[in-house]
Amino acid sequence: MLRLAKVNKYYRVGTHSLHVLRDIELEVADGEFVAIMGASGSGKSTLLNILGILDDYDSGEYWLGDTIIRDLTERKSANYRNRFIGFVFQSFNLLPFKTALENVALPLYYQGITRRKRNQIAAQYLERVGLRDWAEHTPSEMSGGQKQRVAIARALIAKPRLILADEPTGALDSETSKQIMDLLSEIHRSGITVLVVTHDPEVAARTQRTIRLKDGKVVDPQELAAAASHPGIAVGH
Amino acid sequence: MLIPLLEAIGIGLGIAIVLGVLVMLVMLVIAFAKMAWVALVQWRDVLSIDRWTEVLITISRSKLRTALTLISVAWGIFVLVFLLGLGRGLNNGARNQFARDATNGIWMIANKTSVPHNGYDLGRRITFDNRDYEAAKTVAGVEHIAGTYFIQGGPQGGGEMLTKRGGKASAFQINAVHSDAYFLTNNTIVQGRFLNEADVAQRRKTAVVGRPVVEFLFPPGANPIGEWIEVAGVPFQIIGVFSNPNGAENERQLYVPVSTAQLAFNGADRLGMLELTAGDAKTEQTKEIVAKIVAQLSERHQFAPNDGQAVRVFNNVENFERFQAMFFMISVFVIVIGLGTLAAGVVGVSNIMMIAVKERTKEIGVRKALGATPSSIVFMVIQESVFLTGIAGLLGLSAGVGLLGVVGNAHLTDFILDPSIDLRIGVAATLFLMLAGALAGYFPARSAAKVNPIHALRDQ
Secondary structure, X not given: OEEEEEEEEEEEEOOEEEEEEEEEEEEEOOOOEEEEEEOOOOOHHHXXXXXXXXXXXXXXEEEEOOXXXXXXXXXXXXXXXXXXXXXXXXXXXXXXOOOHHHHHHHHHHOOOOOHHHHHHHHHHHHHHOOOHHHOOOOHHHOOHHHHHHHHHHHHHOOOOOEEEEEOOOOOOOHHHHHHHHHHHHXXXXXXXXXXXXXXXXXXXXXXXXXXXXXXXXXXXXHHHHHHHHOOOOOOOO | OHHXXXXXXXXXXXXXXXXXXXXXXHHHHHHHHHHHHHHHHOXXXXXXXXXXXXXXXXXXXXXXXXXXXXXXXXXXXXXXXXXXXXXXXXXXXXXXXXXXXXXXXXXXXXOEXXXXXOOEOOOOEOOEEHHHHHHHHOOOOOOEEEEEEOOXXXXXXXXXXXXXXXXXXXXXXXXXXXXXXXXXXXXXXXEEOOOOHHHHHOOOOEEEEEHHHHHHXXXXXXXXXOOEEEEOOEEEEEEEEEEOOOOHHHOOEEEEEHHHHHHHOOOOOEEOEEEEEOOOOOHHHHHHHHHXXXXXXXXXXXXXXXXXXOEEEEEHHHHHHHHHHHHHHHHHHHHHHHHHHHHHHHHHHHHHHHHHHHHOHHHHHHHHHOOOOHHHHHHHHHHHHHHHHHHHHHHHHHHHHHHHHHHHHHOOOOOOOOOOOOHHHHHHHHHHHHHHHHHHHHHHHHHHHHOOHHHHHHOO
């Protein structure tokens, strides 16, 4: 599905250069359900940006399917984001002035599909997340869990092969978090690759595999196991 | 030492400003070229109904922002249109005050002395005569000159004489003049001709009458030329009919040869007024001409050359020049205020667009994550901005034109006549604001479209 080889990323802050990602090696197979964990400042967001083709990297290779993601034009990267990747965010990020239906339909607008057609498709996806009756409501009239389900429907509507979820349960209570994770598991079972960035071990536990980041590096699983057997060394969660 | 330094600083500042303006212009041109290029490449998108629906939905759901933009632009255009129209109305009104007479006319009227001179006491009444006219005619710079004999008496005094034809009679103003008097008015001959030199030389009993005189004395459709009328018992033959742009009051008059009137109405060779034009001469030159004629008159009629009262002078060249200077100031004032309002409108639109884009950073981040290209985001903002300013411009334009119409019809004062605006100026101003709106949207939208979506989305 996707592969990162020796990916490095620097942020230039004034005259200083901040090494945010160091030689990231990462492979996610088709249909995997993976969690990325790490403390804040560990480079999670930057990694997510790069995976979502929202940011460039400085060296290394990022393969998405058979394509190397490097030096893409804005138009091309927008197209990949639109057709390959579905985003789910911590704060839902629905457009407040649009109804649930219009929010779900938005990715199809950027594919040039007619309003009538995309509203039809959006209605199906709302049904799938159990919010058929909420189609004409605006986000302000919905609960957090409902909003996140609308956001998930929106992420799914373009039939992406990869779902990138950035702290999808960060703003929800534990009961609702459980429901959202159920929904993500269901999506995973339908064959879509799901990558969840989280700092919540319970969320990570629901996935098949956890990748840990620390100081811009992927923590070696063996090293992790060693650390676990030496309680004196703290491992960021 | 100090002055060359200041000069150098001045030149430096000047060059800096010129360079700054040049750089800004180049940036604007590049921005426009980019916008035009993207619009050209994506014309299908820009024109698509779906896109406009999207824009309309966004506009209708952000009511406060929409209202603010509308008010700021509409108000700017409204004030501009109203001011320009009012300026035009003032100009028309003032011009109308000058419409009756030639704008380069000079009138010299015999009056009373105010200084004792050569043994004569002050307060003596001066009268001109035919020799004064002949002498003034030779003064260099005089283009057209005429003398007027003020006929004494009449039923209402002031030279209004009973004019009769058949059973009808009414009092009309009689002007006894030389043939050049035609050039001192803005009269137009609508039928026949004006008096000529032969009329004066041969003391012909000819008359040129205004349209209301014909309407009063003749049945509708009758040809008055060649017909005879009676003025204070003296028969005159009508040779021409005139009209005046300032209306009926200046048309209820007759012109007859000065020589005939002097003979018929006991005038001997007396004249009450000399009137002349001096071509395109400026005020200074006309003052010299007037001074020469007054000098001749003072010698012949024994009044002090420096007596300001003996001859009353109305110099329209001077008045008109003063009026033009005033009108120029009004125009400058109107243009400055108008441009100021327009600039305020541009600043207003720019501010609103900047805030609008800032406010929408998150939305732009979402749209980018969902697959919007940067150019589609830039154009979304520009389209909204141009659409809003266009609508607002039309609103302001119609409101301004409407109010001008109301003011024009109300006839509040003679000084404002037919206030109106060249619609092209209004449309140009609206287009200008739309352009400003497009630019005002372009720059913040462009930087917003470059923003990293994840950062934009975390920016709560």
